[in-house]
Amino acid sequence: MFGLSPAVLAQLPYTEMGRLASNEPQIETPGSGGPRTNTFPQEPFSVGQRIEWLELNPSIIRLAVGDTYDLRQINIIAHGQSGLILTGVPLNVGMEGRLDLLTLDNTNTQGDLIVELKAAKAGLARLWIQSTAPNSDGERPRQSIVLLIED
Numbered sequence: 190m191f192g193l194s195p196a197v198l199a200q201l202p203y204t205e206m207g208r209l210a211s212n213e214p215q216i217e218t219p220g221s222g223g224p225r226t227n228t229f230p231q232e233p234f235s236v237g238q239r240i241e242w243l244e245l246n247p248s249i250i251r252l253a254v255g256d257t258y259d260l261r262q263i264n265i266i267a268h269g270q271s272g273l274i275l276t277g278v279p280l281n282v283g284m285e286g287r288l289d290l291l292t293l294d295n296t297n298t299q300g301d302l303i304v305e306l307k308a309a310k311a312g313l314a315r316l317w318i319q320s321t322a323p324n325s326d327g328e329r330p331r332q333s334i335v336l337l338i339e340d
Contacts, residue, residue: 238270263334
């Protein structure tokens, strides 16, 4: 077929790295001087609620070797069944890619656990964020963020 060989999908290892919780969504408004809490209906997550889908921002994280990235910078919005945005949804975080690309630094300051990714080598990986609560089909929604690490 035009001299091209068929593409082979890479089988990359997946490793669970830790846990996060969804946060209150933030939106930028021009001239506001920064993000503010959004005005969509919200409520704290409680056991038994269904998470229909997750929204993540940014979709790509670019790092240079040696850079660190605080996972709290990711804006995670969990959407419930009735159109509500749920805060405090427990989430699993994992990485798909070569395990030597990143290291994890954990810092416990004033009762807050801070997890930072540190870029160790150049390469490409995917950070997966998955709800521990299922959606209405019984599946746990998940989304990914591309990690691009450059020399």
